[in-house]
Amino acid sequence: MGSASPGLSNVSPGCLLLSPDVALRTGVEKAEAGAVGPEKRDWSPSPPATPEQGLSAFYLSCFNMYPEDGSWVAKVPEASAREEPLDEPEQCPVIDSQASASSLDEHSLEQVQSMVVGEVLKDIETACKLLNITADPGDWSPGNVQKWLLWTEHQYRLPPAGKAFQELGGKELCAMSEEQFRQRAPLGGDVLHAHLDIWKSASTSEEGWTDGEVDSSCSGQPIHLWQFLKELLLKPHSYGRFIRWLNKEKGIFKIEDSAQVARLWGVRKNRPAMNYDKLSRSIRQYYKKGIIRKPDISQRLVYQFVHPV
């Protein structure tokens, strides 16, 4: 998938996907019914072929596969009854080596999750570039708001609502409730509100990333692979199923899902062809430099930072 640029690919999947309040309860169902339209009802979880197909529509449809509120994860067909560690940020689940059917389901779910997040972020990024606006709706000028409205209306075939939101800046827009959206735009106001929520949550989680102590996106310097790995390790809440510490003090970590880690790295570096073979080659370049090494007892997919934090 991905050619998302470094900026938006910073967003943590967990922040988006684990916020059912935003994604599920603020009109996504209605978004599907009202905007996505009958021709898109039979979405299967595969990425849209073209931007014009509407990546957010894909996102919305994916969520709508399990539309009741509550835990989205639990709605996955035949999903494991095992508790997901979603509410315990520090918990790093250990993936059983004997993969059961249920853990396989979890894996495919994770793939869908990260895929969806990637597509949504790409969607937002595309819009930002196209419209020359920032990803954070709070920063929008009234002109930016109008651009965003036009774009969203066009993407989801909503009736024009620009006039109803004239003179409103991004801050005011963000402060508005779904009800207020509906008052101003009886047709599609709820959908616009739902989309704005997605943008808001995307930019919020992006800020979360830039707070990271090893994050390099502020400095403008290209991120190093070892920094990226540390970033993932710092966010077990979001990435604990892909990569986790075995011994944080010694800097020993295990890549649990090599394909996902490589994919995330590829997204970050805008290298869609990235895979674990290449990523691991880059890790091995660190051997000589004394940044990463294999631990004393070598294990598959286990590496060690030479200078743990």
Added chain:
DNA sequence: CATCAGGAGCATC
């Protein structure tokens, strides 16, 4: 078969 190790050429900054 996936992973690991490392050589080599190349692009980018």
Added chain:
DNA sequence: GATGCTCCTGATG
């Protein structure tokens, strides 16, 4: 030149 992407051969469990 540093960094990492890409492709490669060969080894290993």
